[in-house]
Amino acid sequence: MPATYIGFDLSSSGLKCLAVTADLKPVHEEAILFDKDTPHYGVHGGVHKNEVDHEVYAPVAMWIEALDILLTQMKASGFDFSSVKGISGAGQQHGSVYWSEKAEEILASLDPKASLVDQLKDGAFTHPWSPNWQDHSTQKECEQFEEATGGGEALARITGSKAHHRFTGPQIKKFHRQNPEVYEKTARISLVSSFLCSLFLGRIAPLDISDVCGMNLWDIQGDCWDKKLLALTAEDSKSGVAGLSAKLGNVAHNMGSILGGISKWFVERFGFSSDCAILPFTGDNPSTILALPLRPLDAIVSLGTSTTLLMSTPTYYPSTEYHLFNHPTTKGLYMFMLCYCNGALAREGVRDEINKSKGVTDKSWAEFGKAVDSTQVAGRSTSSDPAKIGVYFPLPENIPSANKGTWRYNYSATDGTIKETQEGWNLPHDDVRAIIESQALSMRMRSEALLSPDAHNGHKAQPRRLYFVGGGSRNAAIMSITAEVLGGFEGAYKLDIGSNACALGASYYAAWALERKGSEAFEDYVDRYWEEETHAVRIGDAYKEGVWEEYGSVMKGFRIVEEEIMKTNSHA
Structure with missing residues (x-):
């Protein structure tokens, strides 16, 4: 078998891997679904939920067991692990894993005759759970993060994002607030990506330079931890900023660098070559753009x-x-x-309305397509007509931060005014183009x-x-x-x-x-x-001369419409 390179993906719902050759030809895929393949953990969608406190979390042991099951399945199918020259991976962003002082000693002395989960679950971690990206339990901490830096815009300038419930910094601060003694006993804190990398490396892996940006702790332009945010996260802890810095460890700045060779446990149990290199693992979103x-x-x-x-x-x-x-x-x-x-929910809602108006009872998109073909940019019949701008939020939206609702406006490019009205709208026909345009105008x-x-x-x-x-x-x-x-x-x-x-x-x-x-x-x-x-x-062609410029004019009205909606419908 030619040399192969494996990529892993530890998502909320499962663990996947894919092997390619040097010329990027896929040669093997394998997947484990947590709900189906590890049912004894009692998860749904790969997680547990505490609805009262808005907590969503996953058992770390389940991830470890899934890795053992996945590799065992690959071996049983005849995959030649000795062909693997390098391993990288992706992990669901923002989650955190809490290692004990004994973790590196345990990782370095694993018995190939025993399973990975049995050797790690009891002594390698101070906390058995990892918060999931769906977690919404850190409102207090998010407010503190933005207050400490002068607001959401200021925090975004430093870390690339405003404070978010799922981001690791607020999650670590909450963890310390709720479990101060466990926090102090924690020797290292990994992201999900660096946690998975650590298993293969046989020691705690450094955080990845891209994935670290999902923590609300990293100064992106300064290329370092932000001292004020570290101090806030470690506030009232016995070990202080120095302790938190030690727990977070280094960040892997040299992209594509070899972190080390694969742990001998994988060599002896599955037949990996001892020369197999472990590369940095990053977050799932950054990894997507590498595909x-x-x-x-x-x-x-x-x-x-x-x-x-x-x-x-x-x-x-x-x-x-x-x-x-x-x-x-x-x-x-x-x-x-x-x-x-x-x-999709917003687009499908409009589709269902146009189908209903035409007596269509299925979920086909034919009438939707006909409505698009029979309307012009912004629903205008002539260039002098006002632009029709619709905003459709069947769910509360975070961009912008608004309550659910549907709004329709007419916009006059001549005097720059808007009017909330259905005057001139042929409903639900005009909603079809408007829903697509509004989503795209927001992105633009x-x-x-x-x-x-x-x-x-x-x-x-x-x-x-x-x-x-x-x-x-x-x-x-x-x-x-x-x-x-x-x-x-x-x-x-x-x-x-x-x-x-x-x-x-x-x-x-x-x-x-x-x-x-x-x-x-x-x-x-x-x-x-x-x-x-x-x-x-x-x-x-995506760019059509004249059309793109016309949408630029409509976008000016869209901006005013959003501002108007936010005056009375913001949930920020």
Whole structure:
């Protein structure tokens, strides 16, 4: 078997892995679903929930047992572990794992005849649980984080994000508040990514330079821990800032560097080569952008349950409404992430209304598509008509922070005024184009500052390429309008990289780290083997001269509409 490179993905619901060759050809996939394959932990969706206190958490032992089961299944299927030259991985972002003083001693002396979970679960951790990204129990701590730095905007300037319930800094502060004695006994704190890496490394792995940005503790531009935020997190603890710094440990700055060889437990139990290298593991979102040669200013638009925009950008322009992380492989680049609660649910609600009006009882999108085809930009019949702008939140939204509701406005570009009304609206027909436009206009408005024309040789403030994924990418009407709003001077593409994007990105990372030529950039390495005709289908030009500019005019009205809605409907 040729040399292989494995990428792991430890998500909320399961553990996946994918092996590729040096030329990035997939050769093996394996998956464990926690609910199905480890039922004795009693989880649902991979987690436990304490609804009263808004806590969501997972048993760390379950993750360890899943790794043993997954590798055992791979071995039984005949996978040759001796072919594995390097391992990287991805972990659900923001979760934290609390190691004991004995952890590294236990990791270094594992018995290959005994399971991993039996040797680690009782002595390696001070706390058996890891908070999940769905956790909402840290409101008090989030308020303290923003107050300490002068507000959400100030915190975002430092850490790339405002305070979020799931972020690790507020979670650690809450952990200390509730469990002060356990906190003091904790020797090291890992993120989920570095925890999984530690198992393979046989010692506590450093935090990853990209994943560390999901903690509300890392000064991204200063490239160091923020002392004020460390002091706040460690407030009233016996060990103070020095203790917290020691618990967090180092951050792996050298992207693609070898952290060490694989633990002998894996060599002796599964037949890995002792020369197998362990590379940094990053967060699931950063790992997703590694699943293709995403160039600076390329964007991935995920039209799934939520609507998400991921982009690689050289511009550091933080905001409370999105996240900026260090890029996982390229110094000087940042990963931009914009994630909305309302995505498919809002679009499907409009689809159901147009179907109902036409007497259609199924969930087909045919009438939806016809409505799109029969309307012009912003629902105008002529250029002098007011633009129709709709905002549709079947769920409370976090971008902007607003209560659920539906709002319809007419916008006059001539005098810059808006009017909340259904006058001139043909309902539900006009809602179809309006729902797609409003979601895309919101993305364009918030990403505009990161798309400096100077950054790509005089092009307008548009992405370079648009890659569409998710359920909505199966709908040509949704994709085409979204592409026209956002632009994309090298076109729009429907992307298919399978269901294991995080594991795929991690496997690519491992291959690049060990097989690159000199200082070859990650994107250049992947591009050498990237089979675009297999993974990406060009759906057309995203930038249409005149149309993109017209949407720029409508966006001015959309900005005013959002401000008006926020006056009375904000839940911030």
